Amino acid sequence: MTMTPAPVLDIDPLIDDPATRIIVCCGSGGVGKTTTAAALGVRAAERGRRAVVLTIDPARRLAQSMGIDSLDNVPRRVDGIKSESGDGELHAMMLDMKRTFDEIVEAHADGERAAAILGNPFYQSLSAGFAGTQEYMAMEKLGQLRAQDEWDLIIVDTPPSRSALDFLDAPKRLGSFLDGKFIRLLMAPAKVGGRAGMAFLNVGMSMMTGTLGKLLGGQFLRDVQTFVTAMDTMFGGFRTRADATYKLLQAPGTAFLVVAAPERDALREAAYFVERLAAEGMPLAGLVLNRVHGSGAARLSAERALAAAENLEESRIVDQGGGKAGSRDSGSTAASPSEQGPDVLDVDTPARQVPEGAEELTTLTAGLLRLHAERMQVLAREQRTRDRFSALHPEVAVTEVAALPGDVHDLTGLRAIGDRLATGGAPSA
Amino acid sequence: MVSGKGGTGKTTVAAALALALATEGKRTLLVEVEGRQGIAQLFETEAFPYEERKIAVAPGGGEVYALAIDAERALLDYLQMFYKLGGAGRALKKLGAIDFATTIAPGVRDVLLTGKACEAVRRKDKHGSYAYDHVVMDAPPTGRITRFLNVNDEVAGLAKIGPIHNQAQAVMRVLKSPETAVHLVTLLEEMPVQETADGIRELRAARLPVGNIIVNMVRPTLLDEQAVRSVSGDRRKEVAKALTRAGVSGSAKLVSPLLAEAAEHAERVELEREQRGVLEELGLPTYELPLLVDGLDLGGLYRLARELRRHTTT
Numbered sequence: 060m061t062m063t064p065a066p067v068l069d070i071d072p073l074i075d076d077p078a079t080r081i082i083v084c085c086g087s088g089g090v091g092k093t094t095t096a097a098a099l100g101v102r103a104a105e106r107g108r109r110a111v112v113l114t115i116d117p118a119r120r121l122a123q124s125m126g127i128d129s130l131d132n133v134p135r136r137v138d139g140i141k142s143e144s145g146d147g148e149l150h151a152m153m154l155d156m157k158r159t160f161d162e163i164v165e166a167h168a169d170g171e172r173a174a175a176i177l178g179n180p181f182y183q184s185l186s187a188g189f190a191g192t193q194e195y196m197a198m199e200k201l202g203q204l205r206a207q208d209e210w211d212l213i214i215v216d217t218p219p220s221r222s223a224l225d226f227l228d229a230p231k232r233l234g235s236f237l238d239g240k241f242i243r244l245l246m247a248p249a250k251v252g253g254r255a256g257m258a259f260l261n262v263g264m265s266m267m268t269g270t271l272g273k274l275l276g277g278q279f280l281r282d283v284q285t286f287v288t289a290m291d292t293m294f295g296g297f298r299t300r301a302d303a304t305y306k307l308l309q310a311p312g313t314a315f316l317v318v319a320a321p322e323r324d325a326l327r328e329a330a331y332f333v334e335r336l337a338a339e340g341m342p343l344a345g346l347v348l349n350r351v352h353g354s355g356a357a358r359l360s361a362e363r364a365l366a367a368a369e370n371l372e373e374s375r376i377v378d379q380g381g382g383k384a385g386s387r388d389s390g391s392t393a394a395s396p397s398e399q400g401p402d403v404l405d406v407d408t409p410a411r412q413v414p415e416g417a418e419e420l421t422t423l424t425a426g427l428l429r430l431h432a433e434r435m436q437v438l439a440r441e442q443r444t445r446d447r448f449s450a451l452h453p454e455v456a457v458t459e460v461a462a463l464p465g466d467v468h469d470l471t472g473l474r475a476i477g478d479r480l481a482t483g484g485a486p487s488a
Numbered sequence: 489m490v491s492g493k494g495g496t497g498k499t500t501v502a503a504a505l506a507l508a509l510a511t512e513g514k515r516t517l518l519v520e521v522e523g524r525q526g527i528a529q530l531f532e533t534e535a536f537p538y539e540e541r542k543i544a545v546a547p548g549g550g551e552v553y554a555l556a557i558d559a560e561r562a563l564l565d566y567l568q569m570f571y572k573l574g575g576a577g578r579a580l581k582k583l584g585a586i587d588f589a590t591t592i593a594p595g596v597r598d599v600l601l602t603g604k605a606c607e608a609v610r611r612k613d614k615h616g617s618y619a620y621d622h623v624v625m626d627a628p629p630t631g632r633i634t635r636f637l638n639v640n641d642e643v644a645g646l647a648k649i650g651p652i653h654n655q656a657q658a659v660m661r662v663l664k665s666p667e668t669a670v671h672l673v674t675l676l677e678e679m680p681v682q683e684t685a686d687g688i689r690e691l692r693a694a695r696l697p698v699g700n701i702i703v704n705m706v707r708p709t710l711l712d713e714q715a716v717r718s719v720s721g722d723r724r725k726e727v728a729k730a731l732t733r734a735g736v737s738g739s740a741k742l743v744s745p746l747l748a749e750a751a752e753h754a755e756r757v758e759l760e761r762e763q764r765g766v767l768e769e770l771g772l773p774t775y776e777l778p779l780l781v782d783g784l785d786l787g788g789l790y791r792l793a794r795e796l797r798r799h800t801t802t
Contacts, residue, residue: 087495089680120678184646323784356746359736367736420723443783
């Protein structure tokens with residue numbers, strides 16, 4: 060039983076509205092986030108926006124389809140965009156997190172200090188992409204693109220985080236770390252904890268510097284301290300930027316799209332995203348449900364299709380009039396074992412007269428019916444999963460993108476996805 | 489280690505593998521490192537606290553234990569074990585040192601996660617036999633797996649002396665030994681297959697032991713392209729008649745949508761054939777697991793475990 064349908068997410072008004080300046084696509088891994096971001100970019104540009112797509116880790120052929128197979132950390136113009144008004148443009152870039160980090164250092168520290176930081180072993184590991192760096196740098200890059208003001212629409216793909224919303228937490232986490240007691244301790248152990256009444260902290264700290272030294276080895280701790288000291292002048296900047304980016308995400312010009320596939324795990328993550336975005340005061344535009352299956356023959360149920368397939372197969376076996384059915388090489392038809400085998404032959408079905416040469420057709424038609432039954436089972440499962448989501452979040456607008464048999468790797472494919480995004484109130488056949 | 493692109497079902501495969509390895513009275517530990525409580529959801533139990541607990545009994549009396557490793561708790565345990573920190577651990581936490589170590593300091597988090605898993609691998613009971621016959625980790629996705637497993641090499645390079653250095657090297661010895669295998673889960677689709685190929689190359693370059701390829705959610709081939717072509721032309725009327733003969737009413741209007749579904753299916757079969765070819769070239773043992781049409785429940789998990797056992801014993 061279908062429930063009251065969820066409100067429809069209308070993509071075109073969203074991307075056409077000049078007030079929409081940032082669209083963030085988030086969702087768990089493998090749901091088509093990057094493809095969605097790219098398709099939105101193509102559609103927005105062809106409808107007259109100056110758009111830029113920031114991708115994090117695109118599949119190679121998808122990147123190639125937008126001409127960004129080289130990773131150079133600056134937006135490149137995508138060729139082949141057909142803007143009716145002539146104003147539309149699409150740029151695309153792939154995030155290089157190490158280079159983004161290096162650029163921040165270079166922009167905020169004088170030459171000597173910058174060189175000291177860039178050469179620090181601790182920095183080199185940190186910037187090459189350990190936990191959180193990618194998330195932080197994606198948000199940093201978003202802030203930069205917004206500040207450049209060259210584009211009127213920025214579409215961001217988010218990192219495939221281990222916990223889905225790390226990209227929201229990373230700036231705050233780094234900010235609170237940079238502001239925290241711990242970093243001051245690392246910079247100047249003697250100065251911290253000198254206040255009266257903080258005796259327990261003193262104990263903790265002396266134990267800690269000792270412990271850290273023992274644990275990590277003196278050289279590592281010295282590397283960290285050198286790094287932190289060298290970064291000192293930049294901390295204010297880091298903090299301000301992290302705060303600014305966070306506020307940008309809450310601003311009215313920002314729209315979040317949660318991307319999911321109609322599968323249990325993906326939709327569970329999507330529900331979590333919806334709740335978390337609400338808690339953070341981040342504006343959610345709606346849910347993009349990718350890879351939804353439809354059928355033009357939905358009135359023929361799985362059960363009836365299977366029964367019909369069995370009818371045909373029985374008549375075929377009886378027509379053969381012997382025990383050859385089981386040994387026959389069924390080739391592309393893969394009847395399940397229970398429908399094959401000698402016991403089927405014992406069924407007392409009156410033999411029907413089938414014209415000569417029609418046996419192949421019977422097999423094929425049975426195949427069509429079995430295929431349809433499988434499709435209807437998929438549809439039913441997807442419907443159950445979606446119903447569960449909309450029961451939890453009836454307020455979330457949804458657009459559905461019909462499943463394509465293959466992957467997308469050119470602008471034509473991205474346009475087709477864009478069309479489906481824009482008309483996705485109900486799955487087409 | 490079970491890795492794979494997001495959406496390929498690596499948690500499911502890891503759980504099925506833990507069940508499969510536990511048959512015949514063996515004991516396995518299923519380890520989760522990404523804090524999603526995916527294993528608890530799969531086994532339809534509530535979220536685990538940070539402890540090893542029995543979650544399933546395998547056919548033949550084996551047992552599956554599960555542990556969701558929490559980096560912060562692992563670090564505090566570790567400090568307690570080696571330094572008897574006691575209350576100072578709380579002070580460290582208050583200062584943000586634990587947060588620094590487990591979320592910001594490069595690699596420490598991954599060292600703790602791999603370290604805890606290796607501890608379980610090497611643990612022995614009081615009779616001197618191993619506590620677990622097998623440890624299965626639901627590892628980070630393919631894009632991060634090499635870095636995750638290789639982190640100890642990197643950390644051993646950064647922290648050149650001290651217990652972290654020694655610990656990192658000990659973990660690396662286990663991970664690079666023949667006792668470890670990194671299995672990669674994929675679907676028969678272009679992107680996951682490409683990521684599998686990239687992952688294998690990176691793992692090999694880092695000299696980490698690559699195990700098998702597990703193709704998940706494989707759908708049966710019901711009709712191929714040739715079959716679809718043969719009925720889509722002038723034989724449409726005959727198909728309609730066959731449908732009527734099979735007891736389907738209103739068959740004339742059904743032929744087109746059914747053929748459209750078949751054409752999509754045939755296209756997918758063709759793409760899958762290509763992807764199978766790409767996987768074959770990787771030259772690794774490859775197993776296929778069926779798509780469970782009704783969605784995955786506990787019964788389905790046991791079925792996948794049986795499939796894995798059938799593959800590995802034949």
